[in-house]
Amino acid sequence: MAKAIKQIRKETADPQEEQSKAITDIVAALAENRDAIMETIGIVRQLHDMGVLNTVNGLLEKRVDVGVIAVQQLNQPSMHNTIKNGMNAFNFLGQLNPDQLQTVLNGVSHGMDKLAENIDKHEKVSLWQLGNSIRNPEVRTSLTTMLGFLEGMGEAFQGDKRELH
Template identity: 35%
Template sequence: MAKATTQIEKRVLSQAEQDARSLSELISAVAQHKDALIVFLDIIGELHASGALEIVQGALKNRQAIGAIGLDQLNKSGAQNLIKNSMSTLQFLGKLDPVKMETMLTSVAAGVEHAVQPADEEPKQSVGLLKLMQQLRDPEVSASLMMLMRFLRGMGEAKQQE
């Protein structure tokens, strides 16, 4: 009959064996990710050449002073309003349909381009009531006015619901 095992001896690696195992794992990982490491080293080289690494290093070394300056700026009057307004603007933009917003901004850009045409392309004219009435028959002017009126109606409805 076999003798019962009453004690298990765990083999503890020496520091040299642990270092050798770690080095072997590291070499294996480098070989496995060679292409990614080459790209990463190229990026680091470009950052160093542009001086960006030195900027980041300086910012990290002076992080406490930079943090203190940042907090001082946040404590100035108006900073909280700026942050709140920025958040409100981001929430507002998140509610808008991107396709409709693109259509609206494209129309605004075209309107701005048309409005600032050089003076020599369009003779200076005074705008009288008759001229305004004639412009209302223009389909482009009519479409713009209808868009503006729908915008004002929607804004008014939202204002009344407050």
Template identity: 30%
Template sequence: MAKPITAIQKRQLTEEEKRAEALAKLKAAVGDSEEAVRELLTLIEQLHESGLLEAANALLKAREDVAKIVVGQLNQKPVTTMINHLFSIAGLAASLDPEKTAKLLGQLAAGVMDAYEQTEAETKKIGLLDLLRALNDPDTNRAIRFGLSALKAIGQQLGSKE
């Protein structure tokens, strides 16, 4: 009577068999993605022709030195100050109502363009009486009211932070 099997031995592939299997898988993958592989090769060729591939390789070889330089530059006071300002501006922008901001910026841009065109067309000096007459103009009065309201609100905020 035969002995029962107590252990199953797994067949070990040689290095050459492993390489052949990997190559077969790679060939199948290339065949499945032929167009993508062609585009990738075209991209690599263009990078090589422009010198960017060589620059990228040099950058990767010197990555530790480059990282030290970048970190050194980022740690300088002007850079950290600028980054802090950018975060503050981003925080301010995030706190604003996008619809109101877009409307205000659109009106501001249109008003500036209209003012530019009117200034180009009119070269007459403005006198004191002209300024007083301008206060009666509803559009000018509205803009002055907006400016004064903005100045008052800013002053209130400045006073409450002290």
């Protein structure tokens, strides 16, 4: 019959063997990912040349001071308003139909071009000419669009007033 095991010896690897295996694994990984490593080194070199790494290093060294300043800036009432306004702007943009917005922005762009042309002409427009311009189909379309916009905005304002009372 076999003898009972009374003592268990744990085999520990030699630290030099572990280090040698680690180096071998690292070199193998570098060889397998040569292109990615070379590209990363190129990016880091460009960041260093631009001075970005020095700036990031300085920020990391002074992270506590920078954090305190950042929190102080964020804690100001004007910053609260800025954050709320930004969120409202994103909500507003999310409600818009992209095709309608593109149409309106194209109209604004074309209108700015016409405005620049009229400014360059330096001619005064009489009240008679203004009255006659209402016969122009483009002017009528624009006025109708603006009136619809004003009506919708007024309805929203009236709805807000009703909610407040």
